[in-house]
Amino acid sequence: MLNESLEEVAEFKEYIKPIYNPISEKYSTLTGITNEMVEDSPSFEEGMLHFFQWCEEKSQGNSYIIYAWSENDYRQFVNELELKGISKEPFRKILIKWRDLQREYSDMLGIEREISLEVAVSSIEESFQGKMHDALWDAR
Numbered sequence: 001m002l003n004e005s006l007e008e009v010a011e012f013k014e015y016i017k018p019i020y021n022p023i024s025e026k027y028s029t030l031t032g033i034t035n036e037m038v039e040d041s042p043s044f045e046e047g048m049l050h051f052f053q054w055c056e057e058k059s060q061g062n063s064y065i066i067y068a069w070s071e072n073d074y075r076q077f078v079n080e081l082e083l084k085g086i087s088k089e090p091f092r093k094i095l096i097k098w099r100d101l102q103r104e105y106s107d108m109l110g111i112e113r114e115i116s117l118e119v120a121v122s123s124i125e126e127s128f129q130g131k132m133h134d135a136l137w138d139a140r
Contacts, residue, residue, distance in 0.1 A: 001058050010058045013136045014050055017041040019084075031133045045086050048077070052094045066094065067101040069117045069138060074098050 001010040015038045022035045042050065055064060068074060078095075081088055088095070102114045109123075117138060121128050130137030 001055075001064075008140070010054075011136060012051055012054045014047050015041040016044050016047040019043065032131055044080050044084060049090065052091065055094065064097060066098045067139075068098065069100075069120075070102045070114065071100050074100070 001008070001012075003009045015033065017038045017040075023033060023038065028034050041047065055066070074095075077091075078088075080086075081091065102117070102120075105120055106112070106114050115123075118128055118132065128137075130140060132138065
């Protein structure tokens with residue numbers, strides 16, 4: 001979480017235990033997340049409620065926006081709700097706060113195609129810090 005001066009003031013990270021399939025080797029290699037790491041993790045619904053409660057608590061009643069790089073996370077979130085038969089109602093307040101930073105960044109640059117996070121970071125002459133495809137590092 002960033003404050004209005006764009007300083008990091010809080011962080012949230014929680015794994016979700018998959019219920020239909022274990023994490024394949026392909027995704028373990030990509031993300032560094034193993035089945036052992038998520039064994040005692042909450043369900044999708046519980047974990048997302050934890051995150052949204054954290055957002056509300058940390059924002060202390062102030063307005064906030066959730067940025068993700070691309071629409072993929074938003075689409076996956078909505079698809080997971082539908083797939084698992086979870087009501088969207090508890091999540092409606094948060095869904096309207098979701099923004100696609102990749103699209104906004106491309107619009108700022110005046111380009112049609114969307115660029116990768118790695119390209120965006122290098123375009124401002126920075127290098128990616130941390131492990132790619134780790135949500136917390138991607139956010140930073």
